[in-house]
Amino acid sequence: MTNHLIPDTPDVTEHALALAGVPGVLWTPASAxxxxxxxxxLLGHPGGLDAIRQRLAARARQAAAAGFASAAIELPGSGSRPRLPHVDAARADLQRAVRAGEPLTDDVVDRLVLPLVELAVPEWRSALDELLARPEIGEAAAYSGGVLAIGVRLALVEPRIAAVVLFAGSAIPKATYVDARRLTKPVLALLQWDDENNERQAALNLFDTxxxxxxxxxxxxxxxxxxPAFEGVDVNHFLLRHLA
Structure with missing residues (x-):
């Protein structure tokens, strides 16, 4: 494990570590x-840690301002982890459809997203076991970010998660609507209205569900x-109501 202070943020320490054998990062405020x-x-994101680390660190800094620790792990098949050929093939099919202006089929979305849900959710739960065992981490936890289907499933099955912030910017399998219908924990959803990669109506339908x-x-x-950066403030207010 390696630790270092985030540049220009002397009150937040970044710890690179393996969580349940998966590459991960933990950010802790000095107050912890x-x-x-x-x-x-738990900071959800769409892939490898190196490619998105700066954005994750920025989110962690905003969370630390409200006294929260933050953690992220690498998604299966991404970054330094072994590739998942069937998921890569589905991703290529999705990219071809997007370039051609064609609608995404349920088959492509399922082949791309559902394997990640089935693999990532147990890994997140095991990582949560290790994180909550640390003395500087409290018992209250929340999920914040994407992939949307992972966040919904994790919030549904993990009793230690008290609230969830969903970033509505990823393809949504039909199975996620079934999970969402059973989700009863407090939810804040963030939607980019002009998202060039995802269908706005699908996100609105999921929120309604x-x-x-x-x-x-x-x-x-x-x-x-x-x-917008100001959404980080609203996210903190939402989480403080349910975790503080």
């Missing part, structure tokens, strides 16, 4: 200690990676 453990955010009595949707203009 055995006497005052920090609530934990979620069974939670407390669910909120924030929609902002802009493309796939254009979520």
């Amino acid at each position: 200690s055995a006497e005052a453990p920090a609530p934990l955010l 979620i069974g939670s009595s407390e669910k909120t949707l924030h929609a902002n203009t802009g493309g796939h990676t254009g979520t």
Whole structure:
């Protein structure tokens, strides 16, 4: 495990470590200690850690401002992990459809997303076992980010997750609508209205399907990676209500 301070952020320490044998990163605020453990955010993301590490660190810094620790692990088949040929083939089919302006079929979406859900959710749960055993991490946890189908399934099956922030920017299998209907935990969904990679109506349909009595949707203009920085403040307010 290697630790270092995030540049220009002396109150947040970044720890590179393996969680359940999977490459991962833990960010802890200076306020976190055995006497005052920090609530934990599991930062969902779409792939390898190296490619998205700066964006994850920025999210972790915003979370640390509210006293949260944050953690991320590498998705199966991404980054330094062994490739998943069947998922890569489905991704290639999806990219061909997008370039051709063709609608995505359920078959392509299922082949791309469902294997990641089945592999990643147990890994996240095992990582959570290790993270919550650390003295500086408290018992309260939440999921924040994508892949949307992973976040929905993890929030549904993991009792230690008290709330979920969903980044509505990924393909949605039909099975995720079934999971969402059973999800009753508080949900905040962030939607980029002009997302060039994903269908807006599918995200709206999923939000409508979620069974939670407390669910909120924030929609902002802009493309796939254009979520405004101020949403981090609103995410913190939402999580403080349920984790603090």
